Amino acid sequence: MEILNYNSSMLYRPFGSRTNVLVSMLGFGAMRLPSVDGKIDHARAIELLESGLYGGINYVDTAYVYNEGDSEIVVGELLNNGWRDKTYVATKLPIWDLKKDGDQNDLFETQLKRLQCEKSDFYLLHAINKNNWKRVLETRTLEWLDEEKKRGRIRFAGFSFHDDFELFKQVIDAYDWDFCQIQYNYAQADVQAGVRGLKYAADKGIGVAVMEPLFGGFLTGPQMPPGACRLFEESGLNPVTSALHWLWNQPEPSVVLSGMSEMNQVKDNLLAVSTAEIGGLTDAEGNVLEKVCRFIRDFVPIGCSKCGYCLNSCPVGVNIPLMFDLYNKHILVERKHALQPALYSGNLPHEKASACVQCGKCVAHCPQEINIPEWLKKVAAEFE
Ligand code: SF4
Numbered sequence: 001m002e003i004l005n006y007n008s009s010m011l012y013r014p015f016g017s018r019t020n021v022l023v024s025m026l027g028f029g030a031m032r033l034p035s036v037d038g039k040i041d042h043a044r045a046i047e048l049l050e051s052g053l054y055g056g057i058n059y060v061d062t063a064y065v066y067n068e069g070d071s072e073i074v075v076g077e078l079l080n081n082g083w084r085d086k087t088y089v090a091t092k093l094p095i096w097d098l099k100k101d102g103d104q105n106d107l108f109e110t111q112l113k114r115l116q117c118e119k120s121d122f123y124l125l126h127a128i129n130k131n132n133w134k135r136v137l138e139t140r141t142l143e144w145l146d147e148e149k150k151r152g153r154i155r156f157a158g159f160s161f162h163d164d165f166e167l168f169k170q171v172i173d174a175y176d177w178d179f180c181q182i183q184y185n186y187a188q189a190d191v192q193a194g195v196r197g198l199k200y201a202a203d204k205g206i207g208v209a210v211m212e213p214l215f216g217g218f219l220t221g222p223q224m225p226p227g228a229c230r231l232f233e234e235s236g237l238n239p240v241t242s243a244l245h246w247l248w249n250q251p252e253p254s255v256v257l258s259g260m261s262e263m264n265q266v267k268d269n270l271l272a273v274s275t276a277e278i279g280g281l282t283d284a285e286g287n288v289l290e291k292v293c294r295f296i297r298d299f300v301p302i303g304c305s306k307c308g309y310c311l312n313s314c315p316v317g318v319n320i321p322l323m324f325d326l327y328n329k330h331i332l333v334e335r336k337h338a339l340q341p342a343l344y345s346g347n348l349p350h351e352k353a354s355a356c357v358q359c360g361k362c363v364a365h366c367p368q369e370i371n372i373p374e375w376l377k378k379v380a381a382e383f384e
């Protein structure tokens with residue numbers, strides 16, 4: 001087994017049986033790197049990434065579209081800072097940009113330049129859903145993956161996924177994937193591929209990376225319904241540690257990707273992984289998570305993970321994730337605080353929910369399948 005960047009306080013697992021590598025159980029998701037005025041702050045981002053790598057993380061996950069390409073550029077700078085031989089980098093092909101057979105090459109070459117690499121360790125088809133899967137087949141992208149693997153420019157091929165279990169099975173069975181990436185956390189074990197997808201892939205020896213383990217930060221605590229926060233406070237449990245322990249308690253997830261944007265998150269996550277083990281979830285943790293899960297399902301109106309994939313598709317410039325975040329928080333505090341209405345009014349007119357012209361262009365980009373225009377109507381009615 002190959003292992004990079006070994007550190008005794010980190011735990012490592014085989015990435016399925018089709019790769020020969022050991023990955024750190026905590027991976028660094030590079031989609032929420034620290035930024036200023038919407039642009040990544042490169043110095044702070046590198047410092048943050050390096051703190052994770054010094055703690056034994058050996059897997060960094062980025063994508064063509066993250067921060068309009070800047071995430072890949074920062075990861076390239078990180079590799080040049082002495083981490084090239086100690087880090088596996090995963091990046092993703094934007095399927096929705098493929099118009100015809102052959103378009104993959106230009107995108108892939110741009111990515112290699114940004115990452116300052118000659119090849120990709122782990123390469124994924126990004127955000128497979130019904131539409132994207134159709135496009136993968138029409139543009140012969142599976143054949144292209146085979147060719148690039150033969151050429152040695154792609155070492156391991158995988159896909160990230162946002163659709164139902166039936167499509168997941170179909171995709172898994174359609175190609176000799178080395179690994180896959182699914183959204184999975186204790187509040188959404190039966191959503192999308194879910195626990196059935198996790199086991200289906202793992203049974204076939206396909207490595208599974210988990211994304212959204214804290215559902216875009218929602219499961220970290222402060223944004224939860226007050227009743228859910230109280231459950232954590234009364235039990236003395238840490239919401240982040242418990243959520244991550246729930247994942248690592250299971251043998252199937254190889255690497256859990258956390259999109260860290262602050263140093264305290266890196267520290268918390270490294271601490272959580274150092275105390276993780278299969279079967280290590282305590283009864284107290286299990287009970288609290290079950291109750292919290294019920295609270296969340298009952299109280300949070302819009303299941304937006306704040307991934308931002310919808311943003312570039314909007315011709316008007318509505319700040320969709322912010323609108324949904326303000327609305328969710330407003331409902332969670334039972335409309336009792338003036339803060340969310342005040343924050344809403346502080347936005348520019350084109351950023352507000354009421355600017356939505358109901359064109360529907362954003363809908364296909366949402367991995368959570370949220371009916372964005374319908375919800376924006378409700379947000380506008382609530383705040384205006
Ligand atoms: S439906 Fe509204 S939010 Fe979505 S792309 Fe159109 S204008 Fe933007």
Ligand code: SF4
Pocket residue numbers: 303304305306307308309310311320321324365366367368369370372
């Ligand atoms: S609405 Fe959907 S695509 Fe947009 S940020 Fe939320 S989850 Fe992501």
